[in-house]
Amino acid sequence: MPRWFRIWEKKRGSRRTVSRVVATVGETFFFSALFFFGVIFTAMTIASVVLETWPMRAMFPQVAFVEGECTIQETRVVQTGTEQYPHYQPEAMVLLELPGRQYHRWTLRRSPITYSTSEAAWKRLDGYEPGWIYRCWYDPESPGQSIVLERTPSYGLWVIFLVLISFIVIGGIGLIYTLLLMGISVERRSALANRAKSLELLREEIPMEAYPSIPNDANLTNSPGVRLAFRLPIEVSPGWWLLATLIFSLLWSGMAAVFFIAALGKHLAGDPDWMLTIVSLPTIAVALASIYAFLLEVTSHTRVGPTGLEISSHPLYPGKEYRVYVTQAGKMKIKSLRIFLICEEAATFLQGTDVRSESKRVVDQLVATAKNVEIKPGLPFEAEYQLKVPEGSMHSFKSDHNAIHWKLVVQIDAEHLKRLSRSFPIVVYPAEVELAR
Amino acid sequence: MTVDPKIEITLDRPSRVYLPDEELIASFEIHGIRPADVQAIEASVLWYTEGTGEEDLATHDFRRLLPIDRDDADMTKRRKFQTRLPRSPLSYQGLIVKIRWAIRVRVFMHQGKETMHEVPFRLGQLQPVVPMQAKRSSRKQADDAA
Numbered sequence: 001m002p003r004w005f006r007i008w009e010k011k012r013g014s015r016r017t018v019s020r021v022v023a024t025v026g027e028t029f030f031f032s033a034l035f036f037f038g039v040i041f042t043a044m045t046i047a048s049v050v051l052e053t054w055p056m057r058a059m060f061p062q063v064a065f066v067e068g069e070c071t072i073q074e075t076r077v078v079q080t081g082t083e084q085y086p087h088y089q090p091e092a093m094v095l096l097e098l099p100g101r102q103y104h105r106w107t108l109r110r111s112p113i114t115y116s117t118s119e120a121a122w123k124r125l126d127g128y129e130p131g132w133i134y135r136c137w138y139d140p141e142s143p144g145q146s147i148v149l150e151r152t153p154s155y156g157l158w159v160i161f162l163v164l165i166s167f168i169v170i171g172g173i174g175l176i177y178t179l180l181l182m183g184i185s186v187e188r189r190s191a192l193a194n195r196a197k198s199l200e201l202l203r204e205e206i207p208m209e210a211y212p213s214i215p216n217d218a219n220l221t222n223s224p225g226v227r228l229a230f231r232l233p234i235e236v237s238p239g240w241w242l243l244a245t246l247i248f249s250l251l252w253s254g255m256a257a258v259f260f261i262a263a264l265g266k267h268l269a270g271d272p273d274w275m276l277t278i279v280s281l282p283t284i285a286v287a288l289a290s291i292y293a294f295l296l297e298v299t300s301h302t303r304v305g306p307t308g309l310e311i312s313s314h315p316l317y318p319g320k321e322y323r324v325y326v327t328q329a330g331k332m333k334i335k336s337l338r339i340f341l342i343c344e345e346a347a348t349f350l351q352g353t354d355v356r357s358e359s360k361r362v363v364d365q366l367v368a369t370a371k372n373v374e375i376k377p378g379l380p381f382e383a384e385y386q387l388k389v390p391e392g393s394m395h396s397f398k399s400d401h402n403a404i405h406w407k408l409v410v411q412i413d414a415e416h417l418k419r420l421s422r423s424f425p426i427v428v429y430p431a432e433v434e435l436a437r
Numbered sequence: 438m439t440v441d442p443k444i445e446i447t448l449d450r451p452s453r454v455y456l457p458d459e460e461l462i463a464s465f466e467i468h469g470i471r472p473a474d475v476q477a478i479e480a481s482v483l484w485y486t487e488g489t490g491e492e493d494l495a496t497h498d499f500r501r502l503l504p505i506d507r508d509d510a511d512m513t514k515r516r517k518f519q520t521r522l523p524r525s526p527l528s529y530q531g532l533i534v535k536i537r538w539a540i541r542v543r544v545f546m547h548q549g550k551e552t553m554h555e556v557p558f559r560l561g562q563l564q565p566v567v568p569m570q571a572k573r574s575s576r577k578q579a580d581d582a583a
Contacts, residue, residue, distance in 0.1 A: 185543050187481040191499030213495070213526040246564075345534040347490025356488050360532045362566045392564055394529050399493035402486045402534045430457060430527055430561065 027178045035171030039308065042164040049157070060154045061139055061146065062110060070094040070136035070147060072128050076106075077121040080114060087114035088121035092128050094136060096147050103143045109150040167355045215398045217315050217427040225310030227325045227384070235423035245297050249290040256287035300417050305329030305380070307410050307422045309339075311387075316406070318431040319391040324367065324408065329380040332414040339367040339410050343388060343394070343428075346403045360368070363390060367408070395430045442470040442513075444542050444554035453558040457524040461558070466544045467513040469570060475512045477545040478502040480521050482538075484560075489533040497523055527561030 048056035052064040074093040081087035089112055096103040108124075128134065129151070139146035181189065187430040225231040259280040266273040308327040316322060328337060343363035349356055368385035375381050387408075397404040408424045449462035465480060482498040498520040502512055529536040541555040 183545075185479055185553075186494055187479060187483055187496050187499055187541060187543065188501065190483070190494055190496040191481070194496060196498075211525045212497075212523050345488075345531045347488055347533050349490050358533060361569060362531060364569060394531065394563055394566070395525060395527065395533075397526050397536070398530075399486060399495070401487070401491035401493050404529075404531070404534060429527055 011248050015431050024182055028175065028182075031171045031174035031178055033076060034167050035150075035175055038154070038164050038167030038169075038171055042161070042168065045160060045164065056157070060152060060157050062137070062154055063140075063157065064139055065137040065146065065148075065151070066140055068096055068098075068136055068138055069133050070096045070149070072130050072149075073104075074130055075125045075128055077118055077125075079118075088118045090121040090124040092125065092149060094134075094147055094149065096136060096138060096143055097112075099132070100377050103138075103147060105144060106146045107149060109152055110148050111152060121409060179321060211395075212398050213399055215427055220425065220427060221314050225325065228310040228312045228323060230311050230314050232311055232314075232408065232424040232426065234307070235425050242294075242297050242301055245290070245294045248293040249287075252283075252290050253287040256283045259283050265375045296418060300420060303330050303417060304412055304414060304420055305331075305375075309408060309410060309424045310346050311408075311426070312419065315396075315427045315429045316389050317429055318389045318393040321386055321388045323384055324387050325384045326368075326410060327380050327381070327382050328375060328410075328412065329377075330375050331377050332375055332417065334373040334375060334381070334412060334414050335371070336413045337370045337381065337410065338413075339369075339374065339385065339387075339408060341365040341367050341389070342407050342423075343407045344407075346405060350402045360434065363393060363406075365390065389428055391431070393431075396427045415422065439443055440469050441475075441550075442544050442546070442552050443468040444544060444552065446540050446542055446554060446556040448540065448558060449555060450558075453556070454562065455522055455526055455560055456560060457522060457527070457561060459522055460542075461522055462517065462519040463540045463556075464515050464517040465540075466515040467544055470513065470544075470546065472511040472513050474546050474548075475504070475544060476547050477515075478512055479541075479543040479545075480516070480518060481543075483520075483541060484528075484536055484538045486524060487535040488531070488535060509535050522560055527563055528559040529563055530565035 007291070019020075019298045045056060048054065049063050057064055071094065073093050073095055076091055076093075078089045078091060079086050091106045091108055092108050093104060096105075113124070115124065134149060136147055136149050137151055138148070184192075220232060221230050223233065259276065263273060263277045263280045266276065283307050306329055310325040312323040324339065326337070326339060328334070341363065342361060344359045344361050346357060346359040349358075368383070368389045370381065370383055373381050394404055396406050406426050406428045408426060410422045412420045412422075416419075444465060444467055446463060446465045455461055461482065463480075463482075467475065467478070476502070480500045480502070481496045483494060483496040485494040486492055498518075500518060502516070504512060526536050528538050537557055539555040539557045539558045541553060543551055543553045545551045
């Protein structure tokens, strides 16, 4: 039955409606525009700075300032701000003598600087003595309004240059890349990438793959086991999750404390702010919940000790049997400890500007169960089980946006503790019977 | 008005099923255009993904033929090529990830037009994945029947 043509939704493969010609023209136009915008405006900015004309003259008048000599006649500190919150601005009366005219001005630097105390403002004027001659800078077109004793760096000008140069670099690289790939098929691009990989220089670093697109298992087999061949590494260290819970709990509790103190202060002053109080209540509730979650994590990790998993051989092959050896330390009564063999498909895709990912479990096999076990400090739970990778299963796979992951998951259900799962990635190769030789 | 060329790709096995490390022999022929219209031909043995994720593609074997490559210069004639298939990735029909293998031939013509045709084949003999719920219910039915 024919399907509706999807206008707005995501379309892939043969359902794609994208035109490669339009896409290439669009990319070329975009990068060209970026490149030429950068070149034109960089040239304009440089010319404007060198010739001291608009717009740089208006935006950064100091680029046109010239150096001169001024005599300080007097220094002072001016009080600005409000009565309640005063600020103190140091200034000096300078005299600039130019041929034919004298200019007087209260000044220090172009952007006025203020201090919260009068002492600090006076301290800023240390080194400026009335009657002495100092270097100063001024705009030759309006010296009376522009004299300064201190030049401030024009950071804004450098930011403008950096932005414009980044436009040139991004636009230029994008344009060259688009022009190079114009008229090149996706297969040829892939072949070029393959050839680049097999270059002599690179080959020394990257060994040729006997099983392309299967993740390397070097990191899984570099730790020998005590009882079996390899000790498998854990997928995500529990310490990281604990640290994340701690950081969230601290940050949120700090914010909640500020809200609470502010709201309490208003109540104690007899001027309750009900909106602040209403906002504070859920914030405090989340803070308490996060502290509880953190304490629960700490309890779980201190009572549920480290989990170790060893395997008799690696990589694994579908249809073959392996031995796994599990150790669980800690101090607790375990209701059940289960080991699962899991295979998940994972895909990442763009939705608008967001990168999204989705995963689907295709194998979820219970390998072993241990029930009602009491673990005491120094006496960890130890057991060896048999594991069989289902026949006809897909091997591990990894490409840029798609993957098939295999892992062993140890699930611990202990008394008075929340259920914990610890994952140990493994790599499954294609079944040997699939190979012709 | 120019006519689109017709690309005919033939594999040495009618079943189109190959095992890893096996030799694959394929041939292709172009019909419906004059040999002089052909600027280049690209033939590739590749895999690509389908499903929820963005499409990934990788070529295992890639050949680009230009008229100057051969004395006869008639690139529409039947051409044959062979390649040893890799050990992975195997063809796979999962729930959100699918891996397809294919022979793809792309013809570039002087007018700037290009035509592509591909013939899929299977690497390995993996069965399509059954969703876990369906797997559980079929297992339960088998248990009940037993």
